[in-house]
Amino acid sequence: MNASQINVASDQFCSLEQVDAVDMTLEDQEDACRDASCDKHKFSMEQRKLIQVMNVKRKRDFLCLEKVNGEMVNILEGLELHTDVFNAAEQQKIVDKVCELQEKARKGELKRAFTPKGKGRSAIQFGCCFNYRTSKAGTPAGILRHETVEPLPALFKVIIRRLVEWHVLPPTCVPDCCVVNIYDEGDCIPPHVDNHDFLRPFCTVSFLSECNILFGSNLKLEENGEYSGGSYSLPLPVGSVLVLNGNGANVAKHCVPEVPTKRISITFRKMNESKRPIWFTPEPDLQWIQPLPFEQESSSSSDHVY
Numbered sequence: 001m002n003a004s005q006i007n008v009a010s011d012q013f014c015s016l017e018q019v020d021a022v023d024m025t026l027e028d029q030e031d032a033c034r035d036a037s038c039d040k041h042k043f044s045m046e047q048r049k050l051i052q053v054m055n056v057k058r059k060r061d062f063l064c065l066e067k068v069n070g071e072m073v074n075i076l077e078g079l080e081l082h083t084d085v086f087n088a089a090e091q092q093k094i095v096d097k098v099c100e101l102q103e104k105a106r107k108g109e110l111k112r113a114f115t116p117k118g119k120g121r122s123a124i125q126f127g128c129c130f131n132y133r134t135s136k137a138g139t140p141a142g143i144l145r146h147e148t149v150e151p152l153p154a155l156f157k158v159i160i161r162r163l164v165e166w167h168v169l170p171p172t173c174v175p176d177c178c179v180v181n182i183y184d185e186g187d188c189i190p191p192h193v194d195n196h197d198f199l200r201p202f203c204t205v206s207f208l209s210e211c212n213i214l215f216g217s218n219l220k221l222e223e224n225g226e227y228s229g230g231s232y233s234l235p236l237p238v239g240s241v242l243v244l245n246g247n248g249a250n251v252a253k254h255c256v257p258e259v260p261t262k263r264i265s266i267t268f269r270k271m272n273e274s275k276r277p278i279w280f281t282p283e284p285d286l287q288w289i290q291p292l293p294f295e296q297e298s299s300s301s302s303d304h305v306y
Helices: 003-017 026-041 045-054 088-106 154-165 246-250
Strands: 057-059 062-068 071-074 080-083 122-126 177-183 189-192 202-207 211-216 232-236 241-244 253-256 263-269 303-305
Touching (some): 088 202, 154 263
Antiparallel strands (some): 177 263, 202 241, 202 263
């Protein structure tokens, strides 16, 4: 099946995802869609997978020039935005799971769940414990190697498999931990660069509502609560995946200003092997994942800021 055939077939295939997904995992939904379409469209399993992957929109040509250490640098180099990675039913399934986990956190059933005071967001960690900043006791920011935490939920591992198979994350950097962020109206994340206990690239998946993420090498929060030094604002659609790598992960700081309505995000990362918890064992079902074979078209869109 060539690219033109896939484009023709994609309109037919999109309607096949309208299955009842209340009690399904993402993999269950894919199986149901395959079964429903088998007789009508006569696509092979590989062709159906390719159609889904081809429907993902990918933007990789972000450009925002700033002077860094005396040189003009594209602070967004390495940034990617992938949209239409999860359909509405899949998003709802994931949101329902997060709500279930949030309820467990409220009951004290999860080890690493936080509800910061003020305008911070609630967070739940899986796969490893880590400090966002140096603690009052002097423990530095980064992974806490001697602290235990719940493993990745099964549904989150299905998400990870899709991210690699669908050419969103490379097979050399399969995530082994994540943090769930739950924002209520007015919540935010201050400017930061993610800790280097985690490898690059990493990614954030967005649910429930669209919000903007700000980037800038000199991004900071002023005393009056306003942000300065934000050179680039990027909308994050629901169901999208933002991949951070290169300068976009290491030179530019990023933050999420106060959100206008409730939002959920899940950030997936791979730990540096030397920083893993002493008890860590790799997940067997996250080994040897490979991307589906297909030729990606180069990004034709541009979004330049000077």
